[in-house]
Amino acid sequence: MLQYTYLLINFFTVIICFVFSFHPKIKFNRHFGAFLLAAFLVGAVFITWDALFTKMGVWWFNEKYTLGLKLLGLPLEEMMFFISIPFSCLFTYYCLDQFFRLDWKPIPEKIFVVVSIVMAFSIAAYHNERIYTCITFFTTALSMFVLYFMLNVRWIGKASFIYLILMPGFIAVNGILTGTGLESPIVNYNPNDFMGIRFLTIPIEDTVYGYELILWNLYFFLKFKTDE
Template sequence: MMPYTYILINFFTIIICFIASFDRRIQFSRFFGKFLLSSTIVGVPFIVWDIWFTANGVWWFDLNYTLGFKIAGLPVEEWLFFYCIPFACVFTYYCIEKFYRLDWAGAFNNLIVFTSFIILGVVGFLYYERIYTLLTVIVTLLTLFYLHFIVQKEWIGKVSLVYLILMPGFFAVNGILTGSFIPSPVVNYNPDDFLGIRMGTIPVEDAVYGYSQFLLNIYFFKKVTKNEK
């Protein structure tokens, strides 16, 4: 097992996007400070969630794949994860929005929100005893409710489409973390705390968890850069 596996996952997730940020046609580098602010706002509650789940054995990390440094029970690579993955996602969204018109995707806002409410509501009701499933359902429903009904954002369809475009990267990164292509998982899950439905090696909850995190990162990034062009 390689002790630098997890840090390399973070590095390769971010490096191409980071270099491309300085391209004069994109100039995402001017938003680095604002990105750090918005990703921290989103990251704090998710990191608290992560710390609590790790402390209670909902999931745990194989430290053989890490450098061995921990903060509040989490490998330092896990802390970096909450900046590296959002950076790649927000950068991709920024570029797609900059060069392509996807306003038509807003027509699917209602369909996405109400379908999500029905499916997640049923899953949460039936599997309320599985803490990862339940908390993922609650956070995603609250996120969609806030964005759609409170602040009334019309880009949920657009963001959802970009999330689908990002799926190959999601499967690559989360696949390795959950045991694809390597002898054993970097992240291990208590089978009593999630549905047990996996996409390859990835728990289905990870995709929903990532979706709510992506929505919130886009929302706060847009909010802190609303006066920038």
């Protein structure tokens, strides 16, 4: 049964959100096409990043917990991760945005974005010798700059708050992936390539990596989504 562990993590991450997508008051199923376009577009970039880091030994996967099917050196379940996690996050964003007013006022949002960019760039520069830390914080800072100042999006504050709401789920999923409750981690990290700061078993970089993943999925989802 251990070989189904990562597969089941993906399944339980997405199944409740998927079922409720068809609820008549939500109707998220109308936007499956937009979601898939966004997920495949963003996933192509993040899977390439994932594959390169795996090849470089920045992280690796414990095959005891996977089916053994691979593409680009990644377990099939890791590919599914870039569908299941964005689906659950975007579904949650969609529901909360539909039923609650979570928009930020312009000034607080701009301050949040600017401070986040400065902090992320600073961390990337300070840890420039640690590739996972440096690349993750640098690209997240760059992503926020592009989204806010070049693409003119005004939902970063709201998305960040919803990402915070999703933290218990993130901790549960990433916690298991990084070894919480297991004899050994599903995903292992080279200690030379990240700061070594963990919440439980989760490297802090994973939280930032996930945040950037969701920002870009959300951007393209909203771009492709129609309201009919």
